Amino acid sequence: MLPTQASADTPLATPTGEPSLPLELLELELSLDGFAGGAEAFATAVRASADRLGGDFLFELPASGLAEDCQRIAALRVPKGEDGALKVVFALLDAEGAAIRVENPDERTADLKRFAEAFVDVLQRI
Structure with missing residues (x-):
């Protein structure tokens, strides 16, 4: 009889598709899970989750x-890592107005990220 490998010795499968979300984005996305308020309630829901x-x-x-399958986009700053430094992320309302997803800035939204950072700089000077 051949020896069998114990389940504790079996390596866990890791998904090879999308990269996992950083913790701060996962927390934000979980706080927005179940949103069904439409475009009118989008800003209120995102503001409450950021708070x-x-x-x-x-x-x-x-x-x-600026993003595929999306009708509205919100710019947020959320704590990143243990030091709590704030970084810009985007919350996107899908085309049906039924769900919100959270994304890091990418090449398509790089200009919007720079605008958000400039917006913060102006607010800090006031």
């Missing part, structure tokens, strides 16, 4: 092609 995480709601606007 719960100790972050800041910066602004929201029509997505205007």
Whole structure:
């Protein structure tokens, strides 16, 4: 009889598709889970979630092609890592107005990220 490998010795499978979300994005996404308020309630829901995480709601606007399958986009700053430094992330309302996803800035939203950072700089000077 051949020896069998114990389950504790079996390596866990790791997904090879999408990279896992950083903890701060996962927390934000979980706090927005179950949203079903439509475009009218989007800013309110995102602002409340950012507040719960100790972050800041910066602004929201029509997505205007900045992200696929999305009608509105909100810029937020959320704590990152143990030092609590704030970083810009985006909350996106899907095209049906039924769900919100959270994303890090990428090449498509790089200009919007720079605008959000400039917006913060202006607010800090006031």
